[in-house]
Amino acid sequence: MLEVDKILEKCGDFHRMQWIMLLLFCLINLLSAMHYYSQTIISFVPTYWCADGLAADESRRVAPAKSSCLPLNYNRNSSTDTCEIYNYDLYMGYESYTSDMSWICDQAWKLTLGQSMFFVGSVIGTLSLGYLADIVGRLPILVVANVIAMLGNLLTIWGTNLILFCTFRLISGFATDSNFVMMYILVMEYLRPSLRTIGLSLCIGLFYCLGSMLAPWLAILVQSWRGFLLCTSLPLLLVPLFYFIVPESVQWLISKQKYDQAVACLKRVAQINGRQVIESHFEEFIEECKFSQQHTKCTPNLLDLFKTSRLRRHTLILFFKSMVITLCYDAVSRNVQGLGISPFVMFSLSATTILPACLLLIALQDRIGRKAMASISLLLSGLFISVTGCILFTATTKTSEKTTILLVSLSVIGRFGVTVAYNSGAQYATELIPTCVRGQGVAAVHVAGYAFTFFSAFILYTRSIFPPLPEVILGVISFLGAGLCLLLPETLNRTLPTSLEDGENFGKNDRWFTFSFIERRSQSATTLQSNSGMESTLHF
Structure with a gap:
């Protein structure tokens, strides 16, 4: 106003x-x-283990390296596969x-x-x-x-x-x-x-x-x-x-x-x-x-975003992008166990990415554009998360110190990428949704992301089924989100849509490979060629 x-x-x-x-x-x-x-x-x-039939000092002495739900092999007093009492490290x-x-x-x-x-x-x-x-x-x-x-x-x-x-x-x-x-x-x-x-x-x-x-x-x-x-x-x-x-x-x-x-x-x-x-x-x-x-004048409502084809497609992509980014952000930030390091240390290490992510956003978002920032950050995040899953899959039961360092580094980099994507996503949606329904549209996109985080805990729970499975799932949906971001138009240095009609026609000539920094480079090259041509004509 x-x-x-x-x-x-x-x-x-x-x-x-x-x-x-x-x-x-x-x-x-x-x-x-x-x-x-x-x-x-x-x-x-x-870390936990079954303590059925064991004295307190004996249970502590035989604590396993990894958690186990079953009675210990040397627990002769146990004749079943169930456990009643657990001890914790x-x-x-x-x-x-x-x-x-x-x-x-x-x-x-x-x-x-x-x-x-x-x-x-x-x-x-x-x-x-x-x-x-x-x-x-x-x-x-x-x-x-x-x-x-x-x-x-x-x-x-x-x-x-x-x-x-x-x-x-x-x-x-x-x-x-x-x-x-x-x-x-x-x-x-x-x-x-x-x-x-x-x-x-x-x-x-x-x-x-x-x-x-x-x-x-x-x-x-x-x-x-x-x-x-x-x-x-x-x-x-x-x-x-x-x-x-x-x-x-x-x-x-x-x-x-x-x-x-x-x-x-x-x-x-x-x-x-x-x-x-x-x-x-x-x-x-x-x-x-x-x-x-x-x-x-009386403004339209949220449902009007779905009445025309291109605006409907952009809105649905924004909804899905918000779901992917919010889910990955929450799951990656909470995925601090099973990497061979104390979850408290891992949590603090991954949290250090928040400030650099904000600084990177300030430095690059107005240079390379919203589309490039969103797609590249999600792509890199998915890549590092997926590699973390592959290493977990190939790692032996006794993870070496080098493997632990590698896992932690990849996880922190993955958290950095998804934090950048999360922080840039809100501004992208705000600029892309027409002004007349911007408040309702941005709120709906935000809520859709929170709704999808319902599955975050269940994705992390799949680690009990197959250790690398959370990373595999998060990596796949990150790649999918990065791909869909390419279908959105760029908003940097453009007059933003104010009406529904503007939103329908916004970026109509854009292609999936259209990026702001490439456009500027092409325009600069065209300008230089034009100037050179004029100079040649004058010399002639």
Whole structure:
């Protein structure tokens, strides 16, 4: 909304208030990272073995190198293939939900189901809270979402049976996305347009990375999954205080014709920034907004994206791309076991890719284009993930140190690639969907991705059937996603579609091999040839 940017420039669009909001956004990144990955950390599976008929000291002495559901061969007291009691080799003394509840072997499906319910909650919550955000505002939903996240994790502490665990994980997942996106929207609207990409990306890259890296070591520090959930939930009590600091979205207030409240928010921003704005400027701003709203036509809805052939194809590809990227991002970030290294170390190592991925995106996305960034990052991610699966398949039972280093390196590179693809995907969809349905379309694409992560836990569960199977599945769908990205048109340096008709005709002459950096090179070569021809003519 151009009117908001103009008045915000007078009130200050990169001063004290914006720095406060960026700092609060950094805190939100830190807390939301710990909330999201709590699902993984409480579910770590330590090495386990059957302890039926063994004394405590004997059981510890004969601990196997790999987990086993069957009675040990030398356990003469066991005459069956079933086991009643298991012992665990806890990672650095940390007791996870898995070891506490003994949800392993024939009970492992319970943990997988509970993890999946987290993402069911994400889908329901994203739709519900997104709808409510358009009714009651962004700021109240930001507070409510983080309170729900806190309650979901705290209630999980008492979720000691399957029904309670699934219910409380669903509640915890309900807040995912809204607990982060609402603050993202608020900061973006109050920040100078030229600084939005770099400012928001650096906040995400630094503090989401920091939260992800610290989360497993916080679990080690408190030694139990209950203590970890408690420590990551209580800081969320700070978020309701945002209500007294962060202003409501001016664009939302204007869309609801709450002009007095919009002006009050802008005056507050100006006061904190130390700016003096005369009253006539606010009155002129309100008149411009009213005039703009009077001439705004009824916009189409989400279903209109599927009425024409090319727009329908692009929309379906965006949906599938979001599903692939979100699934791979979640599965790869949680796939930290079975690689011959402590899952806590592996989790922190893979989390270090978040910041470089954001920096690479800032450096390259406006140079090589959205299409190249999305397809190449997915292709490389799929390649490294697939190679990791091949090495796991060929590795012997006793993995060598060199093999472990190779597996870890490939896994980290795969995580880096899928993080780049995940971060670039949101901007690509935002630019490709026509303006008239952009809000609904982007939300639907985002929700489709969260819905597909329901299968993430089940894909990782296939490791119990065949160790390299998760990598094989993730590699195949990454390749498929990279291929489909080639069918989308480039958006860099082009006038973005505003109407449905624009969306249908956008990039009509593009081919699968059309990339922005190739176009620029061809245009430069053509220009040079043209100049040379003119010079020759002049000499002649």
